Amino acid sequence: MGFVKVVKNKAYFKRYQVKFRRRREGKTDYFARKRLVIQDKNKYNTPKYRMIVRFSNRDIVCQIAYAKIEGDAIVCAAYSHELPRYGVSVGLTNYAAAYCTGLLLARRLLNKFNLDKVYEGQVEVTGEEFNVESVDGQPGAFTCYLDAGLTRTTTGNKVFGALKGAVDGGLSSHTALSGSRATTPRAKSSAVRSTGSTSGLERVEYMSSLIEEDEDAYKKQFSRFI
Template sequence: MASGPRYFVPFRRRHEGKTDYYSRMRLLLSEKPRMVVRKTNRQIIVQLVDATLEGDLTRVAAYSNELEGYGFTGSTGNTPAAYLTGMLFAVRARNAGYEEAILDIGLTRSTPGGKVFGALKGAVDAGLEVPHGESILPGDDRIKGAHIAAYAPERAADLVANVEQAAEAIMKELK
């Protein structure tokens, strides 16, 4: 291992591949709340996080596991679930008094049309102001699950109608 006066030991979370500190600093200097989108194998998590000197505070959160309460019967880890989770998050954020946020995708690969940007599209469609480019958002057929219904019609035949019904149920929560 290198040593000496010019050797710099990287931060632990950077060394572990968990945090990009340059990107985090740019997000924190904006002084706007962050829309943090994280995906796991089974669910999508969207949170509104404020940065303070004591640490980050989560103000609003939405999980794709909660979509069952709004009538969604599909998988909770796909693009339509990400869209509906983003929409649910934006409704809760607007009800809590937040009108804008900055997207934070962490170390997730930035793939145009991906699940992370599906959550962004749901938040924007529900009225939250998040700066973005239109070219990264997934198409309407992916948002509604038409690509899944075409691939596996026996499992997801009514997914398109189900997504629309769940979206209407979520928008009724907006005060």
């Protein structure tokens, strides 16, 4: 296909429609939001919960929210800058931190609704795909939908690490985990790869190999941590 010059003439500007402010600012994907917020009419005033995951240069934000007329209501939130309280002091924006933040959100939310003893989630970290099931005679599992915003939901993205943490923590999600590293086809088994990503073992292996190959590069790259 040959190169076609884009011509923005008078007709283009006459028909141009400005996008919503928050879309122009790169904050809200309204195409996705409409489908995440809309609720079946026969469910009346039942909230439709979303698990919101956002990344900044120094933090990871995970929230459970539902839409109201006046705006979103935040039910529970967890941040990666809280992780040093639990022993994770570095790498607060990587895949493992996303997993831990999602896990913290799930346990905090279930504790708020007194469901933490009923739904304990994945007790042993195996890396296998896990789905919580409702317990007979108890309230159903807390269900939410992943809201990734304008993040590119490519396979192995950190947003799926946060979702994997929330599901392992005891939340039920209707969003497929096909994009998480637990389902990535690689030479290693998917479970082993997922465990390495969520526990930080991949970083340990890389640091060990780098210090053997080039000590100067190791000191330069990890100067904050050594």
